Amino acid sequence: MNITVKQLRAFVAVANTQSFTEACAVVHLSQPALSVAIKNLEEGLGGPLFSRTTRTLSLTPEGEAFYPTAQRLLADLDEAYEEMHNRFSLFRGKVAIASMPSFASNQLPIALRNFRDKYPHINMTVHDVIAEDVVDMVRDGRVEVGVSFDPGNTEDLLFNPLFDDRFIAVLPKGHPLAQYKAIKWQHLLESDxxxxxxxxxxxxxVEAMLEEEGLSLTPQFETHQLATIGRMVATGLGVSVVPSLxxxxxxxxxxxxxxxxxxxxxxxxxVITRRRYPLSAAAKGLVDVLLTTY
Known part of the structure; x- marks a missing residue:
């Protein structure tokens, strides 16, 4: 049988008040509707839950045994309802975002501050990973939201542009080219x-764009992190290019x-999200903040 919430609330109300009349006011039902709810519950369970006389109303032994279970079921239901209401209202919840390091360490904190100011009760986790891993984490469902370069035409991902990032030259102080506001690639490539x-x-x-221009790149140093590039350039080991981020x-x-x-x-x-998967309320809120911040 299927026990309805209406039946459980009717049963607990009658058990608490020991009166059908008072229970009607508690659950906002007419007395005939309340009586039908109790009758259907008893028929479904297989026997009477209340002992009725002309003057008294009390629980049967079976009703006494069922009473704490009914209370617990209603309490769990009310708690689940409140939890979902808080999540949809963004009063509670959590969201994870993956971001490439250049964005995570420079622009992302501004958006996270705006998000926290708007939704102070949402917990956030930031995964600072390379651009390729951002795409993989979103695609695999490990995070709902990613910020990275455009992954190109993909059937499973959505890309909402924030801005175009222009690559810039990075030089050590005192380098002959550092005096110019703009540098040509062919001149930059003459240095280590x-x-x-x-x-x-x-x-x-970078390699694809240079090949189109008939230029070739022969690096003297290779590394995994943009921060390492910055330190190596600053110490005079060579020059580089990085996103303006x-x-x-x-x-x-x-x-x-x-x-x-x-x-x-x-x-x-x-912003990168999965195409065929709806975002949680918290993730949708984060995407909206990102799109309005930049």
């Missing part, structure tokens, strides 16, 4: 070059940043 290792999407993009970080590390042209390399940065 530091770049991310393959299969970095930044490395692959990293400008503040490179400057803090002691490097000099200049515009880069011939060719100008840009790449869209945006």
């Amino acid at each position: 070059f530091i770049i991310l290792q393959r299969p970095s999407s930044i490395r692959l993009l 990293c400008l503040g970080q490179m400057t803090e590390l002691g490097a000099v940043c200049c515009a880069l042209e011939s060719p100008i390399i840009t790449r869209p940065v945006g």
Whole structure:
């Protein structure tokens, strides 16, 4: 049989008040409707839950045994309802975001502050991973939201652009090219070059764009982290290129940043989500904040 919430609430109300009349006011039912609910519950369970006389109403032994179970079921239901209401209202919940390091360490904190100001009770987890891992984490469902470069045409992912990021030159202080506001690629490539290792999407993009211009890249140093590039450049080991997202970080590390042209390399940065999976209320709120912040 299927026990309904209406039947459980009717039973507990009658058991608490020991009066059908008072129970009607508690559960907002007419006396005939309350009587039908109790009757259907008793028929479904297989016997009477109340002992009725002209003057008294009390629980049968079976009713006494069922009473704590009914209370617990209603309490669990009310707790689940409140939990879901709080989540949909963004009074409670959690959300995880994956972001490439250049965005996570520079622009993301602004959006997270805006999100916290708007939804102070939502817990957030930030995964600071390389651009390729951002895409994989969203695709595998390990996070609901990612921020990275445009992954291209994919059937399973959605990409909402935030802005176009332009690549810039990174030079040690005192380098002959550091005096210019804009540097041509062919001049930058004359110096010892530091770049991310393959299969970095930044490395692959740079190589593809240079090949189109008839230029070739022969790095003297390769590394996995943009922060390491900044430190290596600052100590005079060579020059490099990074997304302009990293400008503040490179400057803090002691490097000099200049515009880069011939060719100008840009790449869209945006929010990545799964196409066929609805976002939780918390994740949707985070995406809305990201789209309005940048």
